[in-house]
Amino acid sequence: MSTYKIPVGPLHVALEEPMYFKVEVEGETVTGLDIQAGHVHRGIEYLVAKRNIHQNIVLTERICSLCSNSHPFSYCMALERIGGIIVPERVEYLRVVADEIKRIASHLFNVAITAHLVGFDTLFMQVMETREIMQDTKETIFGNRMDLGANRIGGVRYDLDGEGKAYLAAQLARMKAPLDEFRDLYETNGSFLRRTKGVGVLPRADAIRLGLVGPVARASGVDYDVRRKAPYVVYDRLDFDVQTLADGDVWSRTMIRLREVKESVRIIEQCLRDIPEGPISIDAIPEIPAGEAIAKSEAPRGELIYYLRTDGSDKPARLKWRVPSYNNWKGLQVMMAGCKVADIALIVGSIDPCISCTER
Amino acid sequence: MKYLQAVVAEGLKDAAPDRHKIEFRTDVKGVTTAWCVLDEKDDLLAVARFLAEGSARLSTITAYSTEKAKRTGNFEIAYHFDLDGDTLTVSVHVPPDGEVDSITSLFDNADWPEREMAELYGIKLRGHPHPERLFIDESLGDAVFDQYIPYSTMVNAATTKGLWEKVIAKGKGKGEGTP
Incomplete structure (x- = not known):
């Protein structure tokens, strides 16, 4: 059989961001992929x-929409490390709350899109409706549905009083029943399983070889979560399970995200219970000396690493970050080998790719 | 921390004896960052080799030319490795017309970051399997980080008009008429 090259993208491959795939096919089967x-x-x-160090908090939040909070959060941690700034304990809890709310909204978005990509649009609508609880929560607490503007150097820019805590707890409680329903549906629905089980398989060895991170790696059995391996803020004090599955297919990647949403709900509930009273920021920001630092965090898509180098001026000498999607694209070459043309969009969607993050 | 120190100290002894500086910093959570500067950029492959054997994961690569580096004309390249949560940064200095070894033979995922530093800073790679552009269009010169380039020119899909002008020009060149 002769082989053909078909262009997929750059627009509307699973999501409304541009990435161009040159796919080599033999009949209906994919034999090669160039990104x-x-x-x-x-x-x-x-x-x-x-830009100066303060302006960059605003700019880094605009690198990405779904993981927008992870950027200024990690950037602030890098700055605080160079400046020797110890943030108040209350700030550490509030930072976790903001980050986990974003994780819930990001994961549910991908879980919903996966349902849409297999043609199960009622499920897509239901998951998006439940995700809307978190969108409402963000709007109520932070004043925005995507960019939270929660971080500043040495502190946060929002607080939770008694009323705010009760509201957030009630919103989380509203999510629990639908989340259990979704788990049952995604685990047992025949048509969903037929489209996702054994599709787009990424073996563990390839995940390690290609340096993949986040839910994509964990769905292939790589037990790595920055919150556990390199704890930051108060993650070392919180009780949560790092989710892993062995099969590395589209179904496993979806289930990892769905399970992590439940863990995030648990994490926020613990924060609401344990958060101490205190200031939400340090009093004055000291001068940031010359130095260099690494800050890592577990963004919704996996390890986010920030490298900051300062020279004593108010502008960074070099600020570099690597988003989790950047590494995960390479996984597609393994996942797509031998797959059907009809599964391309589904497999692309299953790595939960973020292109604005990747290219910056 | 212990794992990191053991792997790094042992490996550096063979890979770059007396030709490196190393510093360890551990934060309150017990997470360590190690900072290693190699005197000779050509020791990089040997260092990367023992890290690959010690199951390190390449997190990313940062290339930069700081104010001081600009005066001397050098680039600095920092390779960030993850060792089970701890981070080791290995830095090398590269003169403006010098080359640096590609570590893609040891770390598959070095491919993209190496191509990116080549297109942003004009750093030359030795032994990269396919050193093409990653993000920046071929029509732009090397080292875009040292130039002023308008946004509309920078992105591949500049404007509808610009794109069509390119298509028409290409079509004419082939004698196929205008689309």
Whole structure:
């Protein structure tokens, strides 16, 4: 049988962000994949070197929408490390709350899109409706549905009083019954299982070889979560299970995210219970000396690493970050080998890719 | 921390004896970052080799030219490795027309970050299997981080008009008429 090359993308491959795939097919079967990136390269790594350290909190939050909070959060941690700033304990809890709310909304979005990609649009609508509880929560607590503007150097820019805590607890409680329902549906629905089980398989050895991270790696049995391996803020005090599955297929990646949503709900509930009274920021920001630091966090898509180098001025000498999607694209070459053309979009969606993050 | 120190100290002894500086910092949570500067950039492959054998994962690579580096004309390249949660940063200095060894033979995922530092800073790679552009369009020169380039030119899909002008020009060149 002769082989053909078909272009997939750059627009509307599973999501409304541009990435161009040159797919080699033999009949209906994929035999090769070439990824062409660069459609939304915005040069943000250049821009951050032209702005001062405070302006960059605003700019880094705009690298990505679904993991927007992870960027200023990690950037602030890197700055605080260089400046020797110890943040108040209450800040550490509030930072966890903001980050986990974003994780719930991000994971549920992908879980919903996966249902849409297999043509199960009623389930898509139901999951999005439940996700809307978190969107409402963000709007109520932070004033925004996507960019929270929660972080500042040495503190946070929001607080939870008694009323706020009760509201958040009630919103989390509203999610529990639908989440259990979804778990049952995604675990047992025949048509969903037929489209996702054994599809887009990524073996553990390949996940390690390619340095994949986050739910994609954990669905292939790689037990790595930054919150556990390199704890930051108060994650070392919180009780949560790192989710792993062995099969590395589209179904496993979806289930990992669904399970992590439940863990995030648990984490926020513990924060609401344990959060101490105290200030939400340090009094004055000291001068940031020359130095360098690494800050890592577990963004919704996996390990996010920030490298910051300062020279004593108010602008970073170099600020570099690597988002989890950046590594995960390479996994597609393994996942797609031998798959059917009809599964391409589904497999692309299953790595929960973020292109604006990848290209910056 | 112990794992990191043991692996790194032992490996450096063979890979770059007396040609490196190393510093360890551990935070209140017990997470360690190690900072290693190699005197010779050509020791990089040997260092990367023992890290690959010690099951390190390459997190990312940062290339930069700081103010001081700009005066001397050097680039600094920092390779960030994850060792079970701890991070080791290995830095090398590369002169402006010098080359640096690609570590793609040891770390598959070095492919993209190496191509990115080549297109952003014009750093030359030795032994990269396919050193093409990653994000930046071929029509732009090397080292875009040192130039002023308008946003609309920078992105591949510039504007509808610009894109069609390219398509028309290409079509004319082939004698196929205008689309």
